[in-house]
Amino acid sequence: MSLSNPLQITLQPSGHQFETDAQTTLLQAALDQGFMLPYGCRNGACGSCKGKVLSGEVDYGAARDGALSAAERAQGMALFCCAKALTDVVIECREVGAARDIPIRTMPCRVESMQIVGQDDVMLLKLKLPANERLQFLPGQYIDILLKDGKRRSFSLASPPHQEGFIDLHIRRVPDGHFTGHVFDGMKVRDILRFEGPLGSFFLRDKPESNAVDGTERPALLVAGGTGMAPMASIIQHAIQVGSTRRMALYFGARTRADLYLHQQILDWQKQLPSLEYVPVLSDPAPQDDWTGRTGLVHHVAMQDIGNLSGWQAYVCGAPAMVDAAKKDFTQAANLPIEHFYADSFTYSAT
Ligand SMILES: Cc1cc2nc3c(=O)[nH]c(=O)nc-3n(C[C@H](O)[C@H](O)[C@H](O)COP(=O)(O)OP(=O)(O)OC[C@H]3O[C@@H](n4cnc5c(N)ncnc54)[C@H](O)[C@@H]3O)c2cc1C
Structure with a gap:
């Protein structure tokens, strides 16, 4: 990222550091850099991204009273989905390191693009998430596509967690496969799918x-x-x-x-x-x-x-x-x- 007036953010206790600007929320800046802070609603209502400002000044943004009380504010707490840095800032926050830290969600998505590769038997599928939604996951985890008949099919997320707005899947065609056959023979761009995720304990241990x-x-x-x-x-x-x-x-x-x-x-x-x-x-x-x-x-x-x-x-x-x-x-x-x-x-x- 090239910023005209960069502000430095330090995460504690990990010591991770990155630069941001005064227009980007602390959560957004951290996620964009690949640092996984916990979050939920991303609009100041749920409190999942709450943490402490240890030094520096922030603009608290539109944090709702129910999610961040006046007493918490006085203790230096902030909602990182709303707070923006005004100076260099050190914040104390839990970084997501285990699958259990991430809520499993059911979401619709829309087929954005389809590309057949390999021996015409692998589909690179790009799926668009609903506006302003982001899927939090650890690199390596998978999702289940929910089929209309109640069945589900598992596919690993091929995109990285910092990718905004879209997720990627690599789907191999299985001979006589019910769902993968449909992906190759029936699915079209703009089709709507539903999925549940993130799932699984296969993810990179990078602590x-x-x-x-x-x-x-x-x-x-x-x-x-x-x-x-x-x-x-x-x-x-x-x-x-x-x-x-x-x-x-x-x-x-x-x-x-x-x-x-x-x-x-x-x-x-x-x-x-x-x-x-x-x-x-x-x-x-x-x-x-x-x-x-x-x-x-x-x-x-x-x-x-x-x-x-x-x-x-x-x-x-x-x-x-x-x-x-x-x-x-x-x-x-x-x-x-x-x-x-x-x-x-x-x-x-x-x-
Ligand atoms: C955690 C997890 C992650 C996965 N990630 C991916 C991924 O990223 N990319 C990917 O291409 N696949 C992945 N798979 C495999 C994928 O889920 C299956 O290939 C898919 O469910 C097949 O669905 P279908 O409806 O087309 O086949 P079905 O209609 O369920 O099966 C049709 C026939 O094909 C056979 N069959 C089904 N699947 C397979 C298979 N994988 N290998 C051999 N024979 C099979 C069955 O015996 C069945 O008789 C993953 C599986 C798991 C458990």
Whole structure:
């Protein structure tokens, strides 16, 4: 962000810092920078974003009395969804670090754009949220699309939490699939969907206290099979946004070159995130691919490269067989502590 008169905001106890201007609320500025403060209504009514101003001056904005009493104001409390900085400010606030801190909501959304990629079997779907709504989630979590017959279908959020107004999904077509078939054959731009979320405990642990080894942050091994790349896309874009320097190694596995549907995008992300290593792996390259890169099972290639995973943290996403094999091999053959293995297995709904 390039600001003419930047004001510095410091979050305590984390010490996170960023710049803002006098027109942007403290909550908005923090979210735009990828820092996850709790919030609810975002218009001064619910009090979910309440915290203390430790130093500096703020304009309290339109905080309602019911959500912020005069006594609380006198103690230095503010609603960060309304408050704007007038000077450099230090605020005390809880940063969302666990899925339980985030309310699960049901929301409508509208299909904004549809792009078919891969072997014509992956749909990049952009969904527009209702005006002034934002979905709070941790990078890696998923939503359930609610179908008219009461059934639900799970899809990982591929966009990062700081993306305003839209969420992205990567949907693989399942042969004879009820919902994914509709996505490819019936869905149109402007169609309305309903979803519930955010859901799941698969998300990037990026608080040093949750993953430190010998005083330094554990590097993160990201292993994606097919559209298992979707939550990794969210994690990587979040890391870029917060200026992460944590070492990340992404292994993206697919059958053929055409199935590496996000390859070019990942190379572009790498330019913005020097700490990201990227290894594409094909299990069954086509003769016309002229593939000179790595081949085999994606998690085996990661093990060949890294060897001992005892100091790592692993995030694995994709088909259930791949996730199961990675869990077994990483923890038994490569010494990954089981508590540092995180996965979302792309199972499907029971009929
Ligand atoms: C937490 C979570 C996150 C997920 N995230 C994603 C994502 O980001 N992108 C994505 O593409 N998928 C994702 N999935 C998988 C996705 O939910 C299913 O592919 C989807 O529910 C299939 O719906 P459908 O109505 O098209 O298929 P259904 O009509 O339910 O199934 C049709 C037939 O296909 C088989 N089938 C269904 N799904 C699969 C599958 N995934 N693999 C193999 N066979 C299947 C079933 O046996 C069934 O007989 C995720 C799953 C979970 C649990």
